Amino acid sequence: MSEKAVSDSTDEQRAQEAGTKERHLVSRSLLLSLIPEVVLLAAAVYLFVVALGFRQVGPSDQIGPGFWPQVLCVGIGIGALVRLGQKLRSRERRVVRDAASEADEVRMSRVVLGIALVVGYVVGMLFLGYILATALFLIAFIYLGGQRKWYVVPLGIASSLLFAYVFLKVVYIALPSGVGIFDQLTVLLYEFLGIY
């Protein structure tokens, strides 16, 4: 076989492999894109069934508390089915990346990190109290957000104390004080700030 024929055959093989890869990519992309509608449909069915069990109040011929939620569940279910149909019909979706959108690309690992930070903040508020949790959150968020300056730590602490003072003393919002030793620490800080 001549060199050119071998080269052409290799190129054809590569093109076929690329085509197969792209088809797998499109299929995977399509399946992933169907997840929201499947979840919505499942939730609509489940919530419809739950609504059947709402206690009827008043005469039996009167609209009960379950009527309105059931109508909404039916609407969501139909809508989800229509969206599923639309997406399945447009199977030739291609994932196109253009240079302009690269800069705005969301990285899921960072999204998970961001969510973990805010969840950690809320949990921290419960156990550590507002002041400590807020300081830790600010420092971690700003640091992991790319600003690794020396003043991030004092800024986090000062902001936390300031927020606590303003919202407790000026706006009168009851902030979580934590549990156990952290509750005692919070009380000490409140005394330091002149709140107690």
Place this chain on the structure above:
Amino acid sequence: MIETLYGVLGAIASIGLYGLVLVVIGVLLGLLVGVLPGLTFVMGVLLLVPFTYSMDTGSALTLMLALYVAGTYGGALTSILLNIPGEPNNVPLLWDGHGMTRQGRAAEALGWAALAAFAGGLVSWVVLVFAAKPFASVALQLSSPEYFAIVLLGFASVLALTETSVVAAVIAMFVGMLISTVGVSQVTGVVRYDFGTTILRDGIDYLAVMIGMYALGEVITRFGQNFGGQVAQQPGRVATTIPGLRAIWERGGSFLRGILTGSLIGTVPGAGATVASFVSYGLEKQFGKHKREVGGASPSGVVAPQAASTATVGGALIPLLVLGIPGSAAAAVLLGVFLLHNVQPGPQIFVEQPELVYTIFAAFLLSLIFMFVIGILGARPLIRVLNFPEVYVSAFVVLFAFIGALALRQSLSDVWITLAFGVIGFAMARSDYPIAPLVLGAILGPLAERHFVTTMISSGNDWTVFFTRPISGTLMVILILLVLLLGYRAYRTSTQQPEEPERDGARQTEDT
């Protein structure tokens, strides 16, 4: 009319130093929020909520209204000078506004934007002041069937103006309405969808949903992008030149189209400054006297969208005050403030608390004046704020968001709800589901259910009553025509070639 005028003048005269300070603070915050990327004026108004607890209703509304008004204009500065839209409603200003800057006409562009914002707001203020009370008199005649029809029409209008798939918007709206059914039913008193938990038994406050979706959802997205995006290059000299009378007369049509568009669209629940701005720009490009210039560096391309943006404020306040139905996302937050202070907006407020209504009118007018003056004088320092890294702003947005949620009912349940909806908001944006209809559904769902069920009970389950009463019948016919139009649009979209979905279009930030 004379009585209204005296009332407004009296309110302006009696606003006092405290009121003026609140207006100035609100305007400064609104301009700042408008300039800062990652912060919309809806988020700004939302994040102010906790600060208003210790204030009286009038002061709270003054502060938030000032931020709302100025927030519709603040982003124009960065759009024109730096080609960075500070707010979604300022995107159209990139095309002509920044075009004028590239031609060395930045001062002129800033002048047109400032004047358009002031004119748009002023005319919509006049409409609000003199039309609200007559509308309220009519609204007092309305009953449950009419209110139900109005709410449905509001829903349909939002769907008609959505930039994304109509089906996705409908689903989002129904989900929002379903969310509003969680907790104790207003009509029957039965607990629904609590699944045995206290968090859900207390119901889901729509403000917690809004804070989660608009504020937290955006922060999660920006964190995921590592706060990437355009970096602002500081401009050289920043000045503003107010156009002369002749030039203003020449662009009179652009002003008029922008103001009318904004005032009308502002009354539609769920359609606010962003929709008005784009629609107005589109109209200018199609029908404007200078349509050939629009898209290059035409003042008309600045005037129309900016006038429309600020005019939506007055438009949004009309249904809020007259019917208790918010005409925009920011108006929905104002509704929340009313309710937090145990005031139910609606036609009766003009009779029972006219001084509060006049205070709102006065605050709106003063906010416009200060927005114009401070916007011109403060352009340079406001632009400098962009040097501040976005991560700091986002971190504090999270703090304010959770404080706002905590302050709603002094309960950590709302914080968890806010967090959950922050994640849901992010997921929705990624899946091309618009947020605005969901939030609208959460706000208006209880109203729709209450009026529907009340009508059915009082009419003995006779659904034809919606069509036999003259006003509700007329509204239902309009609704049916609108639904048919939406159905046709949805069918056309589904039979067209699939396009790559636009992530920014799915997140109608601000507009609900």
